[in-house]
Amino acid sequence: QVQLVESGGGVVQPGGSLRLSCAASGFTFSSYGMHWVRQAPGKGLEWVAFIRYDGSNKYYADSVKGRFTISRDNSKNTLYLQMNSLRAEDTAVYYCAKDLIDGSGSYTLGYWGQGTLVTVSS
Amino acid sequence: AIQLTQSPSSLSASVGDRVTITCRASQGISSALAWYQQKPGKAPKLLIYDASSLESGVPSRFSGSGSGTDFTLTISSLQPEDFATYYCQQFNSYPPITFGQGTRLEIK
Numbered sequence: 001q002v003q004l005v006e007s008g009g010g011v012v013q014p015g016g017s018l019r020l021s022c023a024a025s026g027f028t029f030s031s032y033g034m035h036w037v038r039q040a041p042g043k044g045l046e047w048v049a050f051i052r053y054d055g056s057n058k059y060y061a062d063s064v065k066g067r068f069t070i071s072r073d074n075s076k077n078t079l080y081l082q083m084n085s086l087r088a089e090d091t092a093v094y095y096c097a098k099d100l101i102d103g104s105g106s107y108t109l110g111y112w113g114q115g116t117l118v119t120v121s122s
Numbered sequence: 123a124i125q126l127t128q129s130p131s132s133l134s135a136s137v138g139d140r141v142t143i144t145c146r147a148s149q150g151i152s153s154a155l156a157w158y159q160q161k162p163g164k165a166p167k168l169l170i171y172d173a174s175s176l177e178s179g180v181p182s183r184f185s186g187s188g189s190g191t192d193f194t195l196t197i198s199s200l201q202p203e204d205f206a207t208y209y210c211q212q213f214n215s216y217p218p219i220t221f222g223q224g225t226r227l228e229i230k
Contacts, residue, residue, distance in 0.1 A: 107213035
């Protein structure tokens with residue numbers, strides 16, 4: 001069965017950096033586009049970034065562009081999110097999600113991990 | 123960016139009720155809309171994709187309809203496990219992918 005397990009969250013000071021990981025199993029990771037989505041405490045869902053199955057295309061929300069970098073290692077079945085210059089408003093649960101269909105993708109989030117909490121606070 | 127507005131933001135209903143949640147897009151998005159269910163402390167779960175296609179394993183009491191700017195999610199007969207928050211999401215115009223603000227469905 002599909003499994004997505006996020007890790008790397010924690011408490012970081014404003015201006016600091018953090019790298020999140022998402023370990024995938026139960027499907028052919030190298031065939032699917034992957035997303036990061038976040039949810040601030042008590043708030044709604046905010047899409048953060050997408051990476052194509054082969055890593056050739058990456059898209060970002062304006063709120064994180066230039067500060068966050070999405071990447072993947074298909075040999076390790078792992079998705080990453082490098083977060084730099086963190087701000088208090090980046091505090092959220094970060095979910096990785098698998099695209100619904102393989103190939104170029106549907107931009108529908110077919111399966112989600114359980115999330116990892118990032119807290120930006122001094 | 124395309125904005126999605128859900129209504130109502132919250133509603134109370136009873137087991138067995140028929141419930142409809144609306145999602146309106148700020149511009150036409152064809153049928154590029156999905157619906158998700160999220161229970162407290164849990165990850166969202168895909169219910170409906172392409173506006174009206176039921177995701178595998180999702181009970182048939184859930185249905186979606188609409189195209190262009192107006193969409194609905196209908197639960198034909200509420201079950202206790204359906205009390206949750208529901209989100210719509212568009213993927214017609216990206217980036218960014220955008221979500222509605224959510225509809226919280228509570229027990230009356």
